[in-house]
Amino acid sequence: MSLYRDKGAEPILRPLRESDLDAAEGLFRRAFATEFGLATTTLFRPGARLVSQRFRMQPDGGFALDAGGELVGFALINRWGNFGLLGPVCVDPSWWNRGLARRLIKAVVERLDHWGCTASGLFTNPSSPRHFRLYESFGYAPGPVTVIVERQVKARDTSDLAVAGVTPAFLEAAGRLTGNALPGLNLNGELDRLATAAGDVLARWSGNELTWFAVVHRGVPSEAEGDEVYVKFAQIAGEAETVDARLDDMLASLETYAGEHGATRITVGISVARERLYRRLLSAGYQGRFHGVHMVRGSWPDHKATILEDWR
Ligand SMILES: CC(C)(COP(=O)(O)OP(=O)(O)OC[C@H]1O[C@@H](n2cnc3c(N)ncnc32)[C@H](O)[C@@H]1OP(=O)(O)O)[C@@H](O)C(=O)NCCC(=O)NCCS
Structure with a gap:
């Protein structure tokens, strides 16, 4: 628990930076391991440097939530012409259910519109009504199942x-x-x-x-x-x-x-x-x-x- 959070201060939204990437890779694993109930964070996408790779492909598509210097949430978008690929979106589990993901998605959607993207998409958990509600409230509609x-x-x-x-x-x-x-x-x-x-x-x-x-x-x-x-x-x-x-x-x-x-x-x-x-x-x-x-x-x-x- 950070002191900053106890004071009730809202994290600030700012661009994600190269210097955030190690913290973002850790947050990515922590958030998804908690989501899927995994015993350790290393079990989620072991070895993949997904966050860093996606950020480096599109540095102007990274958004961070910063609570007094601590990275507590981030979202990434990559641009494929006029299609935007959204993800990952992660919030530190100790900050869940405070509307932080909504702030990130709002910023993402504004950036996509600013880029002139006419469409965007993401991959999510089909068994989570919460995830559906979050994205549906920004105009995303679920499509068919994708099998890995x-x-x-x-x-x-x-x-x-x-x-x-x-x-x-x-x-x-x-x-x-x-x-x-x-x-x-x-x-x-x-x-x-x-x-x-x-x-x-x-x-x-x-x-x-x-x-x-x-x-x-x-x-x-x-x-x-x-x-x-x-x-x-x-x-x-x-x-x-x-x-x-x-x-x-x-x-x-x-x-x-x-x-x-x-x-x-x-x-x-x-x-x-x-x-x-x-x-x-x-x-x-x-x-x-x-x-x-x-x-x-x-x-x-x-x-x-x-x-x-x-x-x-
Ligand atoms: C999915 C995830 C990003 C959501 O983050 P979050 O910050 O908890 O989400 P939000 O708080 O913005 O919104 C989620 C819910 O909390 C509710 N909420 C918002 N502010 C709240 C508050 N002050 N008190 C209580 N609930 C609140 C929202 O209404 C929303 O509820 P609903 O969807 O049931 O209507 C986060 O759980 C996470 O990182 N999960 C692991 C990674 C993941 O699954 N990423 C998405 C993959 S596509």
Whole structure:
């Protein structure tokens, strides 16, 4: 209990800073470990430097609540073109139920509007009415369940590896692909800045056509846990049967990539609404690890879009 809090002073809202990051990583684990009733904070997303990575990708998207020099809450947003990815949002458990998260989300929504984002989204706990109420009061609506699926890396695959250079031609093609799914959706900032994190962009070209790409994290510093290969976002071009073959190619490439880097597990997020992709992932040996739900303000590509997304 800080002295400041006992005096009843309200924490001040200010930008999150680089110097807050160690405290923010600790707060992130403390808040979620309490939320999920975990025995120790180290059990939540072990090894992932998620807060630091997201902040460095978008320093003007970080908000802090400061109680006399102590970080008691923070929220982050990353900009994907005119779509804003919100999260994590964390409040120190000893400060819960005092309206602090509401102050953070209000600031987030104002920043998104200031940036001109027409949509934004987050991943949350589907079994928490409290979380739903919090976000619904700011205009977010729940969507279908998203399953975080994983597969143990069994044997080194023999397919050729598809690591892409983040060249202007690649960024243009990726922007066209994402923009077809949702006008204005563009991950170029994220792709470009991945160069400073541990991870890669995997992609397959067929002549001049970009047939799929995947943003993957692994190792430190990145959003990946332990020795997993973590697919943050992936998109496949084409329709029905073409997509099946391309998804298989992407999965084979991920397997090769994981083998090359000594990873033991591949983790992917998939909305159950994208039934064709979801079923194919299951038949490729991916198994659900846990469920979440997306909440969206504005719109996000519907079930027809061939996207794999993990907004945790
Ligand atoms: C979810 C989380 C961010 C909420 O933080 P919080 O600061 O407790 O949230 P708020 O106080 O702003 O609002 C939550 C509730 O407290 C209520 N509240 C606000 N001020 C209050 C007060 N002075 N006294 C009592 N209750 C109050 C709000 O009305 C709201 O209640 P309701 O949703 O039942 O209507 C926090 O619990 C947390 O960090 N959890 C772990 C991480 C997490 O789950 N993050 C979100 C993932 S998407």
